[in-house]
Amino acid sequence: MGFWVVICVLCVLSKWGVKSFELDEVFRRNSSDVSFLESRSLLESVYGVSAAAVPPNALMVGLTLVQGAAAKGAVCLDGTLPGYHLHRGFGTGENSWLIQLEGGGWCNSLRSCIYRKKTHRGSSTYFEKTIPFTGILSNKAEENPDFFNWNRVKIRYCDGASFAGDSENKAAGLQFRGQRIWLAAMEELMSKGMHDANQALLSGCSAGGLASILHCDEFRSLFPESTKVKCLSDAGLFLDAADVSGGHTLRGFFDGVVNLQVQESLAPKTADPNGDWRDCKLNNERCSASQIHFLQGFRNHMLSAVKGFAASRQNGLFLNSCFAHCQSERQDTWFADDSPIINNKPVAIAVGDWFFDRSSIKAIDCAYPRKVYDEAESP
Numbered sequence: 001m002g003f004w005v006v007i008c009v010l011c012v013l014s015k016w017g018v019k020s021f022e023l024d025e026v027f028r029r030n031s032s033d034v035s036f037l038e039s040r041s042l043l044e045s046v047y048g049v050s051a052a053a054v055p056p057n058a059l060m061v062g063l064t065l066v067q068g069a070a071a072k073g074a075v076c077l078d079g080t081l082p083g084y085h086l087h088r089g090f091g092t093g094e095n096s097w098l099i100q101l102e103g104g105g106w107c108n109s110l111r112s113c114i115y116r117k118k119t120h121r122g123s124s125t126y127f128e129k130t131i132p133f134t135g136i137l138s139n140k141a142e143e144n145p146d147f148f149n150w151n152r153v154k155i156r157y158c159d160g161a162s163f164a165g166d167s168e169n170k171a172a173g174l175q176f177r178g179q180r181i182w183l184a185a186m187e188e189l190m191s192k193g194m195h196d197a198n199q200a201l202l203s204g205c206s207a208g209g210l211a212s213i214l215h216c217d218e219f220r221s222l223f224p225e226s227t228k229v230k231c232l233s234d235a236g237l238f239l240d241a242a243d244v245s246g247g248h249t250l251r252g253f254f255d256g257v258v259n260l261q262v263q264e265s266l267a268p269k270t271a272d273p274n275g276d277w278r279d280c281k282l283n284n285e286r287c288s289a290s291q292i293h294f295l296q297g298f299r300n301h302m303l304s305a306v307k308g309f310a311a312s313r314q315n316g317l318f319l320n321s322c323f324a325h326c327q328s329e330r331q332d333t334w335f336a337d338d339s340p341i342i343n344n345k346p347v348a349i350a351v352g353d354w355f356f357d358r359s360s361i362k363a364i365d366c367a368y369p370r371k372v373y374d375e376a377e378s379p
Helices: 020-030 036-047 110-116 178-191 207-221 249-260 278-282 289-305 347-355
Strands: 003-008 059-065 083-087 096-101 130-133 151-155 167-169 174-176 199-204 228-234 316-320 362-365
Touching: 083 130, 083 178, 096 207, 110 174, 130 151, 151 178, 178 207, 199 207, 207 228, 228 347, 316 347
Parallel strands: 003 228, 003 316, 096 151, 096 199, 199 228, 316 362
Antiparallel strands: 059 083, 059 130, 083 151, 167 174
């Protein structure tokens, strides 16, 4: 079974994101109440995971709650039912399934999880009743050439720990049931025809991309050996890299997530008390030469981390140097006239080539900053 990683080598918001003054307003309203990652969750509540404009003709897909989930203890942080959005496949894709695990940060303390359970990241009470299917979820061949006619599913994220963990905190009214949500969702989808799949792709972005890694083997085990199964992680590899102060903030953050059950990782407030990195985090064009040099060090760390993974013939890589997050879910970065490309291929074509074994994909972009998207380094 192959595994695919789509990684933006430098993951901060700028070219394809919202304007910095909009980010300033979000952070200003929440800086005293929640962490930076929870502020990002609020940003996603307002703009969506990808912080990108929704095409006017986007397919809107309704919400389905997993009605039998409560009896299995498979519930969101606040105890409400989990849910998903399903658009049926057609034609040659009738028996093909694409499962997209929603992302949206994590909570790593009682305080942040209590805050989160009152949002659509912790309660189905606040789920949107319909959401747009764009990028890898689009039903249009001109927007999603290889997967447009598959059964496409987006599983909503409401456990705060990448669909992992199985515990509770009764005193705080918190349910940490990500693993049960995963199992209940898979059982539901299998009953709706996924057990007949002749090919299947598990995908996810950010926290959902991490979940795709965590659940890839379980996903493979659902199907017979004759079923073609692969997993895609979009911006789901989080490195234990040193931040601007030399510390390991992300290590401590995930320790909190585990004990309860990236901007923050490289330049968190605790490592940047004077705010020297604030402008750079919000807009890469404001980064100084020394800050760009530091980010290049993170890029080198990333390349070193995936070296062994890249050696496997069945695995795929598409590592670009674009300041955009969740590129598989966004139409402008997935497959559009100005989408980022490496070796003349946008993400959508590269993923299709890898999944269908049309070619080996080990695409590694040149270092940031760059102006021409069809130049690349050799893997």
